[in-house]
Amino acid sequence: MTDLDARLARLRGSAPPRRHTARTIAALTTNPGCARRAVLDAAGVDKERLAAHVGFPARFGQSRFAITRGNAFESQVKANGCAELLSLLREKLGLPVDEVGYHDLESVGGNESNEVRHARARTLITRAARAADDPGTLFDHPLLRLDVGGRAVYLEPDLIAFRLRGRFHVVEIKSFPVIDGQADPTKVAAAAIQSAVYVLAMRAMLAEQGLDPETVSHEIVLVCPRDFANQPVATLVDVRKQLLVLRRQLARLTRIEELLDALPADLTLDLRPDADGVPTATADELGASLGRVDARYAPECLSACEIAYFCRHEARGDTAALGRTVREELGGVESVDTALGLAREELRPSVEQEEAAALLRAAARLRAEHLGARA
Amino acid sequence: MAESAEELERRIDGLRTAVRQALMAGDRTRAAALRRDLRQAEREWDDVVAGLAEAVAPVPAPRAEAALLPVREQVHHALTLLSVPAAPRLIIEVHRAFFAGEIPGARLTSLRRDEERSFRLAPFARPYYLCAVLSADLLSPARGLLAVSTWPVQQRMIGPLSPRVDFLTSAIRVAEHVERLPEVGPRATRLLWRFATNLPGLAAELDDVAPAAVVAAARAELEIHEEADRATRAAAADRAVHQLDDAGRLFGGPRLRVLPRPAEGLL
Numbered sequence: 001m002t003d004l005d006a007r008l009a010r011l012r013g014s015a016p017p018r019r020h021t022a023r024t025i026a027a028l029t030t031n032p033g034c035a036r037r038a039v040l041d042a043a044g045v046d047k048e049r050l051a052a053h054v055g056f057p058a059r060f061g062q063s064r065f066a067i068t069r070g071n072a073f074e075s076q077v078k079a080n081g082c083a084e085l086l087s088l089l090r091e092k093l094g095l096p097v098d099e100v101g102y103h104d105l106e107s108v109g110g111n112e113s114n115e116v117r118h119a120r121a122r123t124l125i126t127r128a129a130r131a132a133d134d135p136g137t138l139f140d141h142p143l144l145r146l147d148v149g150g151r152a153v154y155l156e157p158d159l160i161a162f163r164l165r166g167r168f169h170v171v172e173i174k175s176f177p178v179i180d181g182q183a184d185p186t187k188v189a190a191a192a193i194q195s196a197v198y199v200l201a202m203r204a205m206l207a208e209q210g211l212d213p214e215t216v217s218h219e220i221v222l223v224c225p226r227d228f229a230n231q232p233v234a235t236l237v238d239v240r241k242q243l244l245v246l247r248r249q250l251a252r253l254t255r256i257e258e259l260l261d262a263l264p265a266d267l268t269l270d271l272r273p274d275a276d277g278v279p280t281a282t283a284d285e286l287g288a289s290l291g292r293v294d295a296r297y298a299p300e301c302l303s304a305c306e307i308a309y310f311c312r313h314e315a316r317g318d319t320a321a322l323g324r325t326v327r328e329e330l331g332g333v334e335s336v337d338t339a340l341g342l343a344r345e346e347l348r349p350s351v352e353q354e355e356a357a358a359l360l361r362a363a364a365r366l367r368a369e370h371l372g373a374r375a
Numbered sequence: 376m377a378e379s380a381e382e383l384e385r386r387i388d389g390l391r392t393a394v395r396q397a398l399m400a401g402d403r404t405r406a407a408a409l410r411r412d413l414r415q416a417e418r419e420w421d422d423v424v425a426g427l428a429e430a431v432a433p434v435p436a437p438r439a440e441a442a443l444l445p446v447r448e449q450v451h452h453a454l455t456l457l458s459v460p461a462a463p464r465l466i467i468e469v470h471r472a473f474f475a476g477e478i479p480g481a482r483l484t485s486l487r488r489d490e491e492r493s494f495r496l497a498p499f500a501r502p503y504y505l506c507a508v509l510s511a512d513l514l515s516p517a518r519g520l521l522a523v524s525t526w527p528v529q530q531r532m533i534g535p536l537s538p539r540v541d542f543l544t545s546a547i548r549v550a551e552h553v554e555r556l557p558e559v560g561p562r563a564t565r566l567l568w569r570f571a572t573n574l575p576g577l578a579a580e581l582d583d584v585a586p587a588a589v590v591a592a593a594r595a596e597l598e599i600h601e602e603a604d605r606a607t608r609a610a611a612a613d614r615a616v617h618q619l620d621d622a623g624r625l626f627g628g629p630r631l632r633v634l635p636r637p638a639e640g641l642l
Contacts, residue, residue: 075464079462079465080541081537081538081541081542082539083539083542083570083573084572087572087573087574087575090575097575098599100538101535101536102538103535104510104517104518107518108513109514109628135534
């Protein structure tokens with residue numbers, strides 16, 4: 001473990017590590033075959049700075065205003081002993097009136113280190129799971145741990161876990177509005193997969209303590225502002241499907257050690273900032289180092305990964321860069337040039353390319369007929 | 376007063392030019408002497424201008440009453456009304472609803488630290504301090520809550536049930552205060568409404584919230600939690616009295632640090 005840590009630290013360089021969040025894990029599962037993302041995330045590299053420095057700044061990310069808005073809404077819902085949240089849960093889930101116990105797990109006696117917070121969250125939640133009459137109902141910001149690609153990752157959670165009739169539910173507070181009972185489906189999907197990460201982590205924690213992991217419900221409570229007001233509304237979301245996807249993808253993630261073994265030992269992505277924090281490593285140098293780590297670019301990456309533009313640039317000319325459907329249809333044909341050559345019958349297809357070549361030739365013939373007829 | 380502000384300004388300008396010329400001519404001693412004169416003139420100008428301000432000042436600007444009271448007094452008023460520990464936001468809202476003037480929110484962030492510093496320098500020199508609320512299990516200061524040092528120790532403890540109990544108690548106190556008012560302002564109505572929306576059994580009559588109904592609803596729920604909460608707080612208060620010194624009882628014990636092996640039962 002220490003050896004692994006040292007290698008990851010060398011890869012990251014002098015900057016402090018970035019923490020994994022449910023967001024990054026959810027993103028990781030959208031492209032589990034990408035070694036580059038897995039290695040960079042495991043090492044805690046600041047991908048955004050790195051991408052900007054090699055000349056491909058990310059054109060997405062969470063807006064500062066969205067973050068502020070999210071925090072304000074969350075603190076409103078949790079204000080005064082979770083008053084608003086309690087009324088929602090009572091109304092929606094029939095939480096008994098006497099269940100109001102609240103534990104703040106954001107810091108433990110002024111100590112905010114991961115180990116202490118996780119230990120405390122584990123103790124309190126398992127105690128509540130064991131004893132039915134424990135006064136714990138709401139657990140604010142429990143720090144959870146999840147095994148990602150062979151490495152334990154602390155999740156800075158943005159949630160409340162709450163216990164109802166012996167089962168735990170994850171409460172996710174999001175600031176996108178539910179208008180007339182409808183919310184943006186992509187945002188709901190993102191919230192669902194993030195909550196699924198928390199459910200999985202909580203289940204892992206209970207299982208570790210010898211308790212039934214199914215105590216954590218697959219139904220999560222999503223709290224959003226209603227319509228155009230600040231009034232919160234709660235919705236139950238079933239995340240069973242997301243849990244399945246997540247579990248499968250996490251299992252498929254190649255173990256970090258194997259990925260690192262394939263890389264040169266002295267590889268580093270250190271920006272080497274000088275005293276003023278200005279990077280001194282050249283863009284070419286870093287780009288070359290990044291290139292040593294295999295990526296699997298897909299167009300979906302653009303909305304989920306900070307270095308996607310770099311990967312897209314690198315993958316230009318590959319059939320994979322055109323999307324998953326194209327890659328699947330053109331199995332065995334790696335580059336666009338080969339594909340064009342096969343279509344024009346300038347290249348002889350190998351055995352495994354024959355199926356794809358037939359498709360390409362048919363497509364080329366159709367195209368020629370179509371354009372020829374029009375001309 | 377020898378010279379007027381205008382005359383001094385002219386003299387300062389002249390001296391600045393002279394300093395520049397002396398420096399350009401390479402005459403450092405003369406430049407130093409001129410600089411001294413310049414600083415003297417500038418000081419005189421400051422005095423004259425201050426005098427002018429005083430001469431004009433007698434008509435006080437119609438300012439908000441907020442400035443009349445220090446922030447800690449304002450917070451003390453709001454907390455005394457609530458009678459339970461509260462978060463800065465609620466304190467500001469309560470003050471806005473029932474008292475004149477506005478509490479500047481930014482000032483509240485450093486208030487507890489300032490109070491602690493003042494207490495440690497001269498313990499019990501002030502009639503009251505705005506202090507921390509201690510978590511019942513670890514006796515460490517709870518995040519973002521303020522209390523008054525003259526309250527009994529158990530009132531300044533916070534167990535798992537206390538946030539709700541404190542919320543219900545504040546609801547009762549706010550409703551009672553509204554009932555006493557001859558005229559209820561829109562802010563007070565809104566505050567009461569905010570409490571009422573989160574009390575069980577009141578949802579149906581939101582248009583016109585009767586303070587008596589709020590009191591009844593909050594009392595009914597309070598009865599359920601009160602006893603268990605009181606026991607937790609009393610036990611914690613007992614420990615705080617025995618384990619902590621005066622400053623610790625008000626502002627929390629020493630910070631928890633990571634030990635190689637945490638004691639069983641603590642974590």
